[in-house]
Amino acid sequence: MIRNQLLICAGGACITSGEKSVKDVLVEELAKNGIQDEVQIIETGCMGACDLGPIVVVYPEGTFYQKVTPQNAGPIVSEHLVKGRVVSGLLYRQPTSETRAQTREEISFYTLQVKRVLRNCGVIDPLSIEEYIARDGYFGLGKALEIGPDAIIQTIQESGLRGRGGAGFPTGIKWKAARDASGSPKYVVCNGDEGDPGAFMDRSVLEGDPHSVIEAMVIAGFAIGAATGYVYVRAEYPLAIERLEVALTRAREYGFLGRNILGSGFDFDIEIRIGAGAFVCGEETALLRSIEGKRGMPSAKPPFPAQAGLWGKPTLINNVETYANVPPILINGAEWFRSVGTAKSPGTKVFALAGKVQNTGLVEVPMGTTLRELVFDIGGGIPGGKAFKGAQTGGPSGGIITADYLDMPIDFDSVKELGTIMGSGGLIILDEDNCMVDVAKFYLAFTVDESCGKCTPCREGTKQMYQIMERITDGKGTPNDIGKLKTLGRVIQQTSLCGLGQSAPNPVLSTIRFFPDEYRAHIEDRKCPAHACLHLLTYSVVSEKCVGCTACARQCPVQAITGQVKKAHVIDQATCIKCGSCYEVCRFDAILKE
Amino acid sequence: MEPDKKVQSPEKATALSVEDRAFLQEVVERDRVEHHGRVSYMDILFEVEHRYGNFLPGEVLREVARLVGTSVAQLNGFVTFYTMLSTKPRGRHVIRVCTSGPCHVTGAPAVMAELERLLGVGEGETTPDGAFTLEGSSCLGICGVSPALMIDDDAYGNLTPKDLPGILAAVRAGGAQ
Numbered sequence: 229m230i231r232n233q234l235l236i237c238a239g240g241a242c243i244t245s246g247e248k249s250v251k252d253v254l255v256e257e258l259a260k261n262g263i264q265d266e267v268q269i270i271e272t273g274c275m276g277a278c279d280l281g282p283i284v285v286v287y288p289e290g291t292f293y294q295k296v297t298p299q300n301a302g303p304i305v306s307e308h309l310v311k312g313r314v315v316s317g318l319l320y321r322q323p324t325s326e327t328r329a330q331t332r333e334e335i336s337f338y339t340l341q342v343k344r345v346l347r348n349c350g351v352i353d354p355l356s357i358e359e360y361i362a363r364d365g366y367f368g369l370g371k372a373l374e375i376g377p378d379a380i381i382q383t384i385q386e387s388g389l390r391g392r393g394g395a396g397f398p399t400g401i402k403w404k405a406a407r408d409a410s411g412s413p414k415y416v417v418c419n420g421d422e423g424d425p426g427a428f429m430d431r432s433v434l435e436g437d438p439h440s441v442i443e444a445m446v447i448a449g450f451a452i453g454a455a456t457g458y459v460y461v462r463a464e465y466p467l468a469i470e471r472l473e474v475a476l477t478r479a480r481e482y483g484f485l486g487r488n489i490l491g492s493g494f495d496f497d498i499e500i501r502i503g504a505g506a507f508v509c510g511e512e513t514a515l516l517r518s519i520e521g522k523r524g525m526p527s528a529k530p531p532f533p534a535q536a537g538l539w540g541k542p543t544l545i546n547n548v549e550t551y552a553n554v555p556p557i558l559i560n561g562a563e564w565f566r567s568v569g570t571a572k573s574p575g576t577k578v579f580a581l582a583g584k585v586q587n588t589g590l591v592e593v594p595m596g597t598t599l600r601e602l603v604f605d606i607g608g609g610i611p612g613g614k615a616f617k618g619a620q621t622g623g624p625s626g627g628i629i630t631a632d633y634l635d636m637p638i639d640f641d642s643v644k645e646l647g648t649i650m651g652s653g654g655l656i657i658l659d660e661d662n663c664m665v666d667v668a669k670f671y672l673a674f675t676v677d678e679s680c681g682k683c684t685p686c687r688e689g690t691k692q693m694y695q696i697m698e699r700i701t702d703g704k705g706t707p708n709d710i711g712k713l714k715t716l717g718r719v720i721q722q723t724s725l726c727g728l729g730q731s732a733p734n735p736v737l738s739t740i741r742f743f744p745d746e747y748r749a750h751i752e753d754r755k756c757p758a759h760a761c762l763h764l765l766t767y768s769v770v771s772e773k774c775v776g777c778t779a780c781a782r783q784c785p786v787q788a789i790t791g792q793v794k795k796a797h798v799i800d801q802a803t804c805i806k807c808g809s810c811y812e813v814c815r816f817d818a819i820l821k822e
Numbered sequence: 823m824e825p826d827k828k829v830q831s832p833e834k835a836t837a838l839s840v841e842d843r844a845f846l847q848e849v850v851e852r853d854r855v856e857h858h859g860r861v862s863y864m865d866i867l868f869e870v871e872h873r874y875g876n877f878l879p880g881e882v883l884r885e886v887a888r889l890v891g892t893s894v895a896q897l898n899g900f901v902t903f904y905t906m907l908s909t910k911p912r913g914r915h916v917i918r919v920c921t922s923g924p925c926h927v928t929g930a931p932a933v934m935a936e937l938e939r940l941l942g943v944g945e946g947e948t949t950p951d952g953a954f955t956l957e958g959s960s961c962l963g964i965c966g967v968s969p970a971l972m973i974d975d976d977a978y979g980n981l982t983p984k985d986l987p988g989i990l991a992a993v994r995a996g997g998a999q
Binding site for chain 1: 857861862863864865868892896899900903904905906907918922923924925926927928959960961962963964965966967968970972975977978979980
């Protein structure tokens with residue numbers, strides 16, 4: 229007889245924080261106390277609050293234990309489960325008061341979220357199809373088979389669901405185009421090549437709720453008339469591949485995949501295809517080439533995949549998060565889906581909070597939520613009392629949303645007006661220590677590296693832009709560099725073959741637009757206001773403050789600091805490697821960093 | 823993107839043993855059955871790479887090309903496009919330091935620099951004892967615990983340079999985390 233359940237977050241981040249050892253300790257403690265038959269341990273998918281991991285939740289109470297370690301996990305069994313006493317030391321401490329939260333419902337990181345895509349992540353065992361079914365799993369498929377392809381597509385169209393992979397294209401239109409396309413066989417593809425730096429919602433869905441994607445793909449197959457589906461997952465996500473494989477096997481055993489699904493006469497099966505570290509494969513035409521066993525190079529559209537996709541056949545391709553939205557829409561209807569979000573971007577969006585923010589992790593909120601709510605209410609603000617400078621969205625294809633727009637509702641269209649894109653939902657929070665020129669250069673380096681080389685504007689143009697950016701951060705910029713960057717950027721945007729090149733200039737153009745002073749400081753004053761660009765940084769000794777303690781001279785790895793004991797020291801600028809160790813070690817505030 | 827000269831070398835092509843040939847044939851045939859006649863190059867190459875010390879020797883690629891029914895040029899083009907496949911020898915363990923945005927702003931450059939110092943090799947190089955190859959990686963998707971890295975299939979997060987000696991020692995000793 230099971231009286232308690234222990235949910236342990238086995239998402240990718242919690243595993244790196246030691247989830248496996250925590251689980252081992254809990255199993256051992258249960259046996260030691262003789263209650264292993266009364267308590268069930270369930271390893272779930274990602275619970276979202278990655279910085280609090282490893283996380284253990286005790287049911288039925290829902291007690292939320294965070295930052296559990298193998299050393300402090302024991303009392304969860306010996307105190308909580310044996311004696312009924314909550315282990316208060318492991319509860320989450322509310323940031324604004326001395327009180328501690330007992331359950332997820334008391335933590336603002338969770339209470340402000342609306343979990344639709346992540347409905348099962350962190351709640352069920354992703355390896356158990358029974359648990360998925362118990363949460364209305366495959367009910368949407370049942371309904372889909374009943375109402376037929378036209379009604380399915382009509383429901384998706386009415387819901388207003390837009391592609392969560394970045395561009396926000398209406399999903400229903402894609403489905404209809406694939407259904408209407410002539411040609412056979414047709415294919416259904418799931419784009420799980422989540423390459424945007426800082427976005428990890430697709431990984432979490434595949435790891436935490438793989439059946440939701442499988443169910444949606446079967447529905448899609450039925451709607452467009454396909455018999456084969458492919459899930460394209462990156463090799464960087466071995467856990468997602470492993471859990472997806474298990475889920476596919478279970479789904480076949482239960483008759484949700486294979487021949488004559490649920491007695492409907494409809495046949496459909498899914499295969500996994502693996503990507504191996506080429507960012508451009510997230511672009512749909514490139515991804516299809518990769519599945520075909522070719523170099524993942526994009527091709528011009530039209531023809532769109534819906535007309536000529538895999539092996540030249542009509543192909544429906546959607547992203548993981550988009551698919552995960554589909555089963556609940558079929559169960560609850562289009563109206564339900566539109567009940568949250570904005571008129572033009574209904575539903576929720578999963579964001580990945582990362583960078584300089586207190587609470588990192590995955591959060592799902594209605595479209596139209598403001599950046600302030602995301603960063604400060606849910607994210608808990610910026611660590612160390614630093615100032616919020618901006619949020620980088622859309623990875624290397626996006627730009628910056630600045631502090632001036634903290635109260636703007638975020639949806640596909642509002643962010644586009646700011647010259648950035650929603651992308652797949654990565655939000656990298658930047659604070660006053662981040663140099664915007666450096667950040668833009670960093671993303672440009674990424675696109676230069678990942679450009680497949682097929683079209684000239686992307687291959688050559690991004691390289692030219694990068695060289696100018698490098699010149700600026702090296703302190704060799706010229707006043708007309710900004711104009712050159714803008715012109716070059718526009719040409720690349722307008723003439724590149726695929727989305728990678730068309731969006732590659734965005735980080736640079738966006739930072740020039742919102743932080744022109746920073747660019748000017750680099751070019752005209754040869755200074756980096758954020759002290760991030762090493763070539764523009766100098767360390768010097770303020771002789772009035774220096775007491776000659778010699779601490780800096782002893783710390784300096786290249787012996788660039790000289791001076792007699794109890795006399796002011798001097799840093800030789802030619803030798804200094806700008807490592808900052810003198811700045812760190814000085815107790816008299818005598819090192820000037822500028 | 824430079825072509826692997828070994829691929830064109832006929833004398834190397836004969837270097838495969840009977841066991842090698844049987845292994846490769848078995849991998850390709852199994853994949854063909856699993857994928858209903860349409861082989862997945864990636865699955866085959868990952869499995870083959872695993873057996874041949876984390877890289878794809880030219881003579882092996884040549885045999886795989888023959889077995890799957892494509893040209894060596896086509897297969898070589900495929901292999902050199904994807905950064906996780908290698909035609910150059912790599913170490914027993916491949917360290918992939920995430921160099922993407924969130925990790926960059928939270929300290930990945932310092933992690934990479936410390937690994938270069940500890941291993942005595944630069945990014946993209948292999949230690950002389952053949953234990954480790956150090957690579958930069960695209961986003962590993964564990965940004966919540968950035969900076970992060972993966973060694974083979976195991977991920978490590980919330981890294982500081984001082985965590986690295988312990989991690990390397992554990993991997994050398996054969997244990998994961």
